Amino acid sequence: MPDTNVTPMISMKNVQKHFGDLHVLRDIDLEVPRGQVVVVLGPSGSGKSTLCRTINRLEPIDSGEIRVEGELLPAEGRDLARLRADVGMVFQSFNLFSHKTILDNVTLGPIKVRKASKADARKRAEELLDRVGIAAQKDKYPAQLSGGQQQRVAIARSLAMDPKVILFDEPTSALDPEMVSEVLDVMVALAKEGMTMVVVTHEMGFARKAADRVIFMADGQIVEDTDPETFFTAPKSDRAKDFLSKIL
Ligand code: ADP
Ligand code: MG
16 A cells, blocks of 8 residues: 555656647656645647646546556556546536536436445535535535536536545636636636645735745646746746737
């Protein structure tokens, strides 16, 4: 058994990934300790989504290794399904099951993958929906909810699997501006409770408030890896300076 106090929740070593001729992840080395909140910044096309997608193996890698709490991410099979259940993912586009109720969206994974009883899954889903402020909507369908509500359901669905880490890929980018804060508030609360999180976002307020660490990517490389204060006030690379000058 790995020593969970020192084993990083996520560890990537020498990870390389190409799409055809495009070298989209270049020699990525990244360790995320338990409980850390990492915000990933970088221009469009720099490889942020691909980085997230390789961590739960929605995308295979060419070489290198990825471990989740010390365990090598397998290529396929039962072990992959189990490890993937440990790595939650929240997407820009919510990705709820449109023909299922909110409650069923949240109970499906625990019942199918974690083999929870229907009663237990339901009880836990109701607690989680309450926690994200959606309890009253549980019998509705996704299309009946606002974008901000749907994204909060997606977070509850992810939490229902008891993940070791949750990856967020621009979770508020598809939302109307007035709904951004209701989603960020849930994420800030999760961060404060000690959830390990990797968050791709352009929300600098979230980065300043909740991040322990900022990773800045450009052209498939991690160019800066530092604390938020240092990144925002004293970026080292020209790429980061240029990026910040456009968004701040
Ligand atoms: P980001 O999330 O930082 O905007 P992505 O990881 O989505 O960047 O994409 C990085 C690069 O890889 C971009 O040039 C993008 O066009 C390319 N890319 C992403 N997914 C694919 C794919 N499935 N096939 C080919 N190219 C891809
Ligand atoms: Mg992206």
